Amino acid sequence: MIEYSKIKIKGDKKNSDFFFKYLDEIYKFRKENKIDLNIKNIHHFVIQTKSEFAVSLICEWLMQSPYNYEFSFVHELKRHHVLRFNDQSPDILIQENLSPEEDFVFFQNSLNPKSKENPNIKFIGEVFEVTDLKKLDGILTNTQKVKFQDPLPDKFYDDYIHWTTPSIYTHNSIGYKQRPNAQRTYLMDQEWNFDDEAKARFKLSKDMFNNLSLNKYVLPIDHFATRIYSHDRELAILEYLTLTNYWFWGAYNIGDQNSSTNVCRNLQGDPESISPAKVFTANNTPAFLSFLDGLPCPTENFVQLYGRRLHHFALGVTDGFIGDESKNYRNVDYVVDQLKNSHMQFLDHVIGSCQEGLKQIFSKKSAHSLLITEYIQRCNEFDGFFTKENVAALTKAAGDDDLIT
Numbered sequence: 001m002i003e004y005s006k007i008k009i010k011g012d013k014k015n016s017d018f019f020f021k022y023l024d025e026i027y028k029f030r031k032e033n034k035i036d037l038n039i040k041n042i043h044h045f046v047i048q049t050k051s052e053f054a055v056s057l058i059c060e061w062l063m064q065s066p067y068n069y070e071f072s073f074v075h076e077l078k079r080h081h082v083l084r085f086n087d088q089s090p091d092i093l094i095q096e097n098l099s100p101e102e103d104f105v106f107f108q109n110s111l112n113p114k115s116k117e118n119p120n121i122k123f124i125g126e127v128f129e130v131t132d133l134k135k136l137d138g139i140l141t142n143t144q145k146v147k148f149q150d151p152l153p154d155k156f157y158d159d160y161i162h163w164t165t166p167s168i169y170t171h172n173s174i175g176y177k178q179r180p181n182a183q184r185t186y187l188m189d190q191e192w193n194f195d196d197e198a199k200a201r202f203k204l205s206k207d208m209f210n211n212l213s214l215n216k217y218v219l220p221i222d223h224f225a226t227r228i229y230s231h232d233r234e235l236a237i238l239e240y241l242t243l244t245n246y247w248f249w250g251a252y253n254i255g256d257q258n259s260s261t262n263v264c265r266n267l268q269g270d271p272e273s274i275s276p277a278k279v280f281t282a283n284n285t286p287a288f289l290s291f292l293d294g295l296p297c298p299t300e301n302f303v304q305l306y307g308r309r310l311h312h313f314a315l316g317v318t319d320g321f322i323g324d325e326s327k328n329y330r331n332v333d334y335v336v337d338q339l340k341n342s343h344m345q346f347l348d349h350v351i352g353s354c355q356e357g358l359k360q361i362f363s364k365k366s367a368h369s370l371l372i373t374e375y376i377q378r379c380n381e382f383d384g385f386f387t388k389e390n391v392a393a394l395t396k397a398a399g400d401d402d403l404i405t
């Protein structure tokens with residue numbers, strides 16, 4: 001069990017007394033109610049896309065990441081496609097909404113000009129594995145007054161997922177499920193199969209990833225970053241800490257981009273590949289004041305165009321270099337060069353250096369998920385997710401792209 005008072009918070013972003021008062025109280029409540037012992041790691045992520053895009057989105061993940069396509073199933077008017085790395089790292093579920101009725105994703109997306117163009121595409125949320133769902137629901141519903149999409153049934157099937165209503169701060173939901181088997185399984189009404197043409201595209205995509213030797217270098221999801229409004233920053237973090245077993249690790253001010261990057265981590269000892277970090281990015285001052293500060297506004301500009309939503313998934317890259325070390329050609333440089341040759345598009349070039357601690361890059365936004373893929377290589381066991389210089393360059397590159405796409 002972690003002694004929360006001993007956690008030394010990193011970074012230079014200032015937080016209010018309000019934030020620290022409730023941070024303390026949330027950790028105390030979690031400890032008293034043994035919530036950290038009940039909630040375990042993230043079991044899977046859910047990304048919704050429209051049906052016409054499902055095959056292409058799966059191909060993107062197969063070609064750009066180490067995940068494999070496992071199987072598909074239908075459950076309650078939603079079709080899911082399971083992408084898996086192994087039994088320890090969270091799965092990724094690509095979801096299609098088969099209902100003719102408009103869901104909350106449609107209404108969230110209708111609020112902003114760019115998201116309105118793709119009303120069915122959105123990252124839905126992450127599902128945590130729990131040891132005792134009934135007990136957790138009792139605390140979350142009765143004491144914490146958390147609102148769920150449906151009340152927890154008295155009797156529920158194995159693998160039932162208990163989803164919160166979307167957060168007003170992030171527009172994402174958190175799911176909880178008990179895992180009945182050692183292997184990851186899902187509650188399904190029926191299995192579903194792609195046709196031979198789709199399966200051939202999957203094979204081609206994965207073969208390309210493997211033939212380029214990217215399987216030696218690219219790791220599963222390391223962190224996932226949500227963009228929110230400046231006035232929601234502290235509340236979004238605190239809310240997340242009331243719903244999970246994550247801890248506030250630290251926050252860095254990216255002053256010249258009028259932004260900050262705030263990281264919550266599972267500090268129970270598992271690496272990010274098993275328990276990815278959750279990042280929140282927000283403007284320092286609201287967009288409408290930026291002109292008075294003479295500062296750019298890439299973060300809140302994104303939120304105004306696309307709504308509160310997940311901005312990127314970051315994939316880890318193994319530490320190391322290729323060829324003569326003096327040439328400084330690192331694994332991430334190789335990965336990005338191979339993907340560029342395969343027509344994947346990136347924003348800017350690989351940023352940072354091993355002297356600074358890590359190298360990273362953003363891809364262009366996927367048309368099929370509206371998500372950016374980041375590749376991140378930490379050098380010599382660097383303990384962090386960015387350097388201030390890197391994140392300023394990444395934020396600027398993504399902001400420039402939002403203005404032209």
Ligand SMILES: [Fe+2]
Nearest residue numbers: 223225314374
């Ligand atoms: Fe990132």
